[in-house]
Amino acid sequence: MTPPDAPSTAPRTWKKPPFIANPLLRYGLILVAVVYLVWAFGSLPFNWARISEGLPRAARIFSGGFPPNLERYELLITGFKESFQIAILATLMGVLLSIPFAVMAARNIAPMPIYVIGRAVIIVSRSFHPVIVAILFVAAVGFGPLAGILTLTLYSIGFVGKLLAEEIEEINWGQVEAMKAAGAGYVAILFYAVFPQILPRQVGLSMYQLDSNLRASAVVGIVGAGGIGGTLMNAFGRYDYDFAFAILLIIIAVILLSEGVSGWVRKKIW
Amino acid sequence: MLEITNLVKRYGHDEAVLKGLDLKVEGNSVVSIVGASGAGKSTMLRCINRLVEPTSGSIKLNGNELVNLKGAELRRARRKIGMVFQGFNLLDRLTVMENVLAGRLGYVNLYQAISRRYPQADIERAFVLMERVGIAHYANKRADELSGGERQRVGVVRALMQEPDVLLADEPTASLDPRTSEQIMILLQSLASELSLPVLINIHNVAQAKTYTERIVGLRHGKMIFDGLPADFNKDALDAIYGGIEAPDDAITDTPVEERSHDSA
Numbered sequence: 443m444t445p446p447d448a449p450s451t452a453p454r455t456w457k458k459p460p461f462i463a464n465p466l467l468r469y470g471l472i473l474v475a476v477v478y479l480v481w482a483f484g485s486l487p488f489n490w491a492r493i494s495e496g497l498p499r500a501a502r503i504f505s506g507g508f509p510p511n512l513e514r515y516e517l518l519i520t521g522f523k524e525s526f527q528i529a530i531l532a533t534l535m536g537v538l539l540s541i542p543f544a545v546m547a548a549r550n551i552a553p554m555p556i557y558v559i560g561r562a563v564i565i566v567s568r569s570f571h572p573v574i575v576a577i578l579f580v581a582a583v584g585f586g587p588l589a590g591i592l593t594l595t596l597y598s599i600g601f602v603g604k605l606l607a608e609e610i611e612e613i614n615w616g617q618v619e620a621m622k623a624a625g626a627g628y629v630a631i632l633f634y635a636v637f638p639q640i641l642p643r644q645v646g647l648s649m650y651q652l653d654s655n656l657r658a659s660a661v662v663g664i665v666g667a668g669g670i671g672g673t674l675m676n677a678f679g680r681y682d683y684d685f686a687f688a689i690l691l692i693i694i695a696v697i698l699l700s701e702g703v704s705g706w707v708r709k710k711i712w
Numbered sequence: 713m714l715e716i717t718n719l720v721k722r723y724g725h726d727e728a729v730l731k732g733l734d735l736k737v738e739g740n741s742v743v744s745i746v747g748a749s750g751a752g753k754s755t756m757l758r759c760i761n762r763l764v765e766p767t768s769g770s771i772k773l774n775g776n777e778l779v780n781l782k783g784a785e786l787r788r789a790r791r792k793i794g795m796v797f798q799g800f801n802l803l804d805r806l807t808v809m810e811n812v813l814a815g816r817l818g819y820v821n822l823y824q825a826i827s828r829r830y831p832q833a834d835i836e837r838a839f840v841l842m843e844r845v846g847i848a849h850y851a852n853k854r855a856d857e858l859s860g861g862e863r864q865r866v867g868v869v870r871a872l873m874q875e876p877d878v879l880l881a882d883e884p885t886a887s888l889d890p891r892t893s894e895q896i897m898i899l900l901q902s903l904a905s906e907l908s909l910p911v912l913i914n915i916h917n918v919a920q921a922k923t924y925t926e927r928i929v930g931l932r933h934g935k936m937i938f939d940g941l942p943a944d945f946n947k948d949a950l951d952a953i954y955g956g957i958e959a960p961d962d963a964i965t966d967t968p969v970e971e972r973s974h975d976s977a
Binding site: 614616617619620621622623624625626627629630633634635638639641 | 761763787788789790791793794795797799800801802803804805806810814815816817818819822825826867870871874
């Protein structure tokens with residue numbers, strides 16, 4: 443046994459241990475990645491001639507977009523009004539509906555068959571991107587904001603429901619026990635011991651979902667589900683690039699603003 | 713009167729936690745239950761209000777069998793059994809008054825519960841009890857803003873709101889500082905006689921058990937090995953209940969620290 447403070451002959455060095463300990467595996471993985479990248483770039487049909495033709499076209503679109511033109515602001519306002527209506531209605535309905543599904547999908551308070559149904563609803567509403575759901579709803583209920591509202595409601599149920607269910611699974615169980623011991627029924631326990639505990643999270647998620655829905659409402663508008671997305675699509679279709687750029691800038695401004703507001707509210711409510 | 717006969721509780725296929733327990737508590741006596749961690753104190757208390765399902769045996773409160781109750785009948789039985797918890801288990805984000813009124817949830821209907829429209833008599837009772845323990849001025853404060861002692865008072869008042877026939881206290885003072893825990897013990901003791909209510913207290917602090925209760929029950933490995941007056945609870949009884957606990961503690965402190973650091977060099 444050497445004493446810990448013995449003078450050593452050589453200077454001691456230290457290196458961070460590699461992330462993957464086995465050198466064979468480490469260099470093997472790097473080699474596989476490099477080979478794959480070379481093969482992928484080599485086999486994809488990049489048509490360099492067309493790309494070089496496209497560059498000036500892109501430059502023309504961008505220069506056509508400057509300066510952005512707000513002359514037809516009425517269209518912009520109508521589009522945004524619709525987007526806001528879609529986003530707010532969808533958030534309200536989605537958040538309200540997500541509560542029962544979250545309760546159903548929380549393992550600690552739902553019996554097994556109910557749990558399976560709750561999880562299934564949440565998984566289905568989360569499996570498709572809003573754009574795909576919007577295409578389905580546009581086909582089902584026609585062009586316009588209704589399709590957008592339904593799409594984003596479903597999207598909100600999936601997202602908020604899942605996170606809320608996880609929040610319910612992590613509540614302080616002692617409060618539930620105390621209510622049980624007082625002889626409270628199931629629903630009374632939910633309202634006294636469960637909902638107050640998930641309330642801050644619920645408000646935070648709702649605010650987050652509102653600005654997420656605002657963003658998504660612009661996207662689903664492109665496939666015909668109403669809102670500013672439709673206005674943007676039309677502007678591009680008419681080669682109205684300066685107006686389209688104005689719309690894009692305003693979208694960025696609105697998203698920034700809504701993020702700021704929702705962040706502020708979430709901080710206040712905690 | 714609370715009467716437990718041959719109570720057995722086994723979790724899964726493990727060794728039973730409670731091995732045929734018999735206990736009878738009458739009148740307004742304050743009984744403390746002592747025992748090492750894992751002796752089954754908490755399990756026994758929780759079997760009484762069925763937060764834990766007993767494996768077999770019988771528990772009767774004023775002649776009514778509790779073990780086979782289900783659904784609404786179980787809820788009706790539970791409201792006659794008040795419980796105070798070690799971690800208080802208050803509804804942290806709700807007001808003190810809401811916490812106290814939650815003790816009436818077994819009596820009011822769902823609309824009254826959700827809209828907080830409790831009967832006048834309940835509100836009156838809440839104020840009387842809160843004044844009795846000195847927390848009435850906190851009625852509209854959030855429960856998590858109170859200190860530990862105040863929070864446990866809320867817990868006690870909530871349990872008493874149930875108009876219970878028996879009060880269970882699962883280590884009610886273990887999360888409190890020594891002074892505050894004495895105050896809570898005095899409070900439980902005097903409330904028991906004021907409301908002529910039998911009280912069962914799980915407790916680790918043997919000195920407090922001897923001072924503030926009139927009967928001590930000692931558990932070890934799921935069996936009752938002491939049942940008597942605090943005056944009879946002597947060193948032998950203490951050793952029998954906690955026996956073999958001190959020895960490992962001593963062994964750890966005896967190990968010289970220097971030797972261990974040399975081994976790793």
